[in-house]
Amino acid sequence: MTAHIPSPDAELPGDIREETSGPVRFALIASLGGLLFGYGTAVINGAVSAIEDRFHVDAGVLGFVVASALLGAAVGALLAGRIADRYGRLTAMRFAAVMFLLSGVGSGFATSVEILVVFRIVGGISVGLASVVAPAYIAEIAPARLRGRLGSLQQVAISTGILLAFLVDYVLAALADGSEQDLWFGLEAWRWMFLAMCVPALVYGPLSLTIPESPRYLIAKGKTDEARRFLVDHVGEKGVDQEIDRIRSSLAQQKRQSLRDLKGSALGFLPVMWIGIGLSVFQQFVGINVIFYYSSTLWESVGFDESSSLQITVITSAVSLGATAIAIAFIDRVGRRPLLIIGSAGMAASLTTMAVIFGTAPSVVVDGVTLPQLTGLQGPIALVASNLFVAAFGLSWGPAVWVLLGEVFPNRIRAVALSLAVGVLWAANWLITVTFPSMMDFSLGLSYGFYALCAVLSLVFVMRWVRETKGVELEAMR
Numbered sequence: 001m002t003a004h005i006p007s008p009d010a011e012l013p014g015d016i017r018e019e020t021s022g023p024v025r026f027a028l029i030a031s032l033g034g035l036l037f038g039y040g041t042a043v044i045n046g047a048v049s050a051i052e053d054r055f056h057v058d059a060g061v062l063g064f065v066v067a068s069a070l071l072g073a074a075v076g077a078l079l080a081g082r083i084a085d086r087y088g089r090l091t092a093m094r095f096a097a098v099m100f101l102l103s104g105v106g107s108g109f110a111t112s113v114e115i116l117v118v119f120r121i122v123g124g125i126s127v128g129l130a131s132v133v134a135p136a137y138i139a140e141i142a143p144a145r146l147r148g149r150l151g152s153l154q155q156v157a158i159s160t161g162i163l164l165a166f167l168v169d170y171v172l173a174a175l176a177d178g179s180e181q182d183l184w185f186g187l188e189a190w191r192w193m194f195l196a197m198c199v200p201a202l203v204y205g206p207l208s209l210t211i212p213e214s215p216r217y218l219i220a221k222g223k224t225d226e227a228r229r230f231l232v233d234h235v236g237e238k239g240v241d242q243e244i245d246r247i248r249s250s251l252a253q254q255k256r257q258s259l260r261d262l263k264g265s266a267l268g269f270l271p272v273m274w275i276g277i278g279l280s281v282f283q284q285f286v287g288i289n290v291i292f293y294y295s296s297t298l299w300e301s302v303g304f305d306e307s308s309s310l311q312i313t314v315i316t317s318a319v320s321l322g323a324t325a326i327a328i329a330f331i332d333r334v335g336r337r338p339l340l341i342i343g344s345a346g347m348a349a350s351l352t353t354m355a356v357i358f359g360t361a362p363s364v365v366v367d368g369v370t371l372p373q374l375t376g377l378q379g380p381i382a383l384v385a386s387n388l389f390v391a392a393f394g395l396s397w398g399p400a401v402w403v404l405l406g407e408v409f410p411n412r413i414r415a416v417a418l419s420l421a422v423g424v425l426w427a428a429n430w431l432i433t434v435t436f437p438s439m440m441d442f443s444l445g446l447s448y449g450f451y452a453l454c455a456v457l458s459l460v461f462v463m464r465w466v467r468e469t470k471g472v473e474l475e476a477m478r
Contacts, residue, residue: 022233024150026211027138031153032204033093033130036100038161039200040123041069041429042292045313046169047190050179054188055113059437066294066437068117069124070430074423076128081136081419083129088221089137089214092129097205099126104197108187123197124426130204132422135406136414140214151406152328155399159324161200162292163317168196170310219247273417275465276405280425282458283401286347287451288393289429290436291316291386312383319387323394336400337468343396344459350389351452357382359445397458401425407469 044051044066052062076096084092103123110116135154142150173179176189183189218227224244231240269277292313299309331339357378374382405425409417439447 023141024146026141027150027153029207029211030089030093030134030137031150031157032200032207033096033134034154034157035161035164035200036096036130036204037127038158038163039165040100040103040127040161040197041073041289042162042165042317043169043193043197044069044120045166045292045294046173046179046310047193048294050188050190051113051116053180054190055116057113059441061113063434063437065113065117065120067430067434068120069127070426070433072121072124072126073128073131074124074426074430076125076130077132077422077426078128078419079125080129080132080422081415084133084136085217085220085415088217089133089140090208090211092133093137093208094205096126096129096133097201097208099123099129100204101198101201104194104201107197108191108193108195110191110194128422128426131426132419135402136418137214139406140216146332149328149332151403152324152331152399154402155324155394156321156328159317159321159394159398163314163321164200165193166310166313166317169193170307170314172196173310174307216247219244270413272409273413273420276408276417276421277424278461278465279401279404280421281428282454282461283397284425284428284432285451285454286351286393286397286458287432287436287448287454288390288398289433290447290451291390294436294440316387316390320390320394320398323391324399327395327399331399331403335468336404337462337466339396339400340462340466341459343392343400344455344462346392346395347389347397348452348455348459350385350392351448351455353385354382354389355445355448355452357385358448359443404466404469 048062048066051057051065057065080092083095099122103119103126106119106122107116110119131154134157135151138150138153169179172183172189172192176183179190179193180188183192187195212230213226215227215230218224218230227247228240228244231243299312327339357374361374361378363373405418405421409421436447439450
């Protein structure tokens with residue numbers, strides 16, 4: 001699943017460059033795959049305590065339940081390139097919507113922790129597919145001068161999905177007077193949190209029927225007339241023949257991609273592949289999804305009640321969405337690399353503050369587990385630091401990594417490299433998520449100290465190895 005974007009500054013006249021309303025609309029709809037990502041992975045935040053009590057699971061099993069969707073996402077990401085290349089980008093999107101719908105129904109009616117895990121994995125496969133196909137599709141239909149901003153829509157949709165999940169969790173828990181209490185038709189509130197997943201699936205699926213297939217995919221399948229109509233309608237008639245010839249030439253130089261194409265002398269992989277892997281790992285190892293998956297449980301454990309904890313998660317997700325919106329305004333002006341550097345520094349400072357607060361707070365024993373209890377100014381400082389961390393991530397590593405993964409790889413390996421990089425991202429997400437309950441039981445201070453160290457290392461990684469891709473044509477990536 002590769003991408004070819006014509007240069008807006010060479011060969012194509014100015015009137016062609018202005019035809020961007022269609023691609024913007026298509027990108028907005030495609031980016032709703034990120035809504036599945038955000039909603040599907042974050043919705044469990046409000047249900048964690050109820051699941052723990054309903055199925056009587058310990059910290060290790062609880063972590064696996066929460067992280068099980070991420071295992072599916074890793075599988076979905078690895079399969080996404082092949083599915084999208086064989087059946088089309090739009091077919092992959094629609095398949096993701098159907099699986100997400102099934103996951104919501106199955107999780108909501110789960111009668112055992114095993115059934116819950118199975119349907120969480122099904123939802124994860126859906127999310128993994130969407131997380132690869134959406135940025136690749138956007139890269140293929142976006143003008144280069146807008147590629148950063150349109151690519152950032154993926155992170156906006158993720159942040160929006162997280163915010164919606166937290167709002168739904170909060171409202172449902174408030175209506176039932178607790179996530180474990182019955183709400184409607186004899187079903188507990190936490191079950192309705194999962195059933196609400198059906199709504200974004202029923203939005204994303206039908207909307208995907210309203211957008212055209214990528215012209216690059218159409219040409220690859222010999223559907224040149226359809227590709228021509230897309231280019232005439234959304235790029236302009238002048239220069240279309242040259243563009244079709246360029247796409248054909250690019251496709252002719254490519255062969256079927258496999259993991260073997262990623263082999264190189266740098267510890268088994270090409271250097272650019274290690275860049276993609278590093279971006280994926282550090283985006284997750286700073287612990288961002290600990291905030292999005294466990295924040296309600298975390299704040300309850302340090303002294304806040306359930307209602308206050310859910311309110312905090314809503315505020316945090318709103319901060320994330322606002323920060324991502326700011327990033328969109330600057331990513332094509334400032335560039336990807338400067339945003340990553342600023343974000344790493346901000347995350348390191350805020351995570352270090354949280355590590356110190358949690359590490360020095362007085363401890364109490366809750367259900368046999370020693371946990372810090374925030375007193376005095378410790379609570380407000382921890383809340384501010386947590387939201388500054390989310391803001392720093394939303395301004396940088398959230399949107400910029402998705403943009404970079406969609407554009408940093410050369411055409412000859414983009415399909416398999418993007419799938420592998422996103423698969424690694426989901427695997428890293430799973431590792432951080434599944435280990436946090438046990439790490440929290442051991443020491444919250446040390447847990448956030450580890451995430452702070454990863455933020456520092458991410459700064460070193462960017463400054464040493466990540467190159468700027470702002471304004472570089474996809475065909476020019478090496």
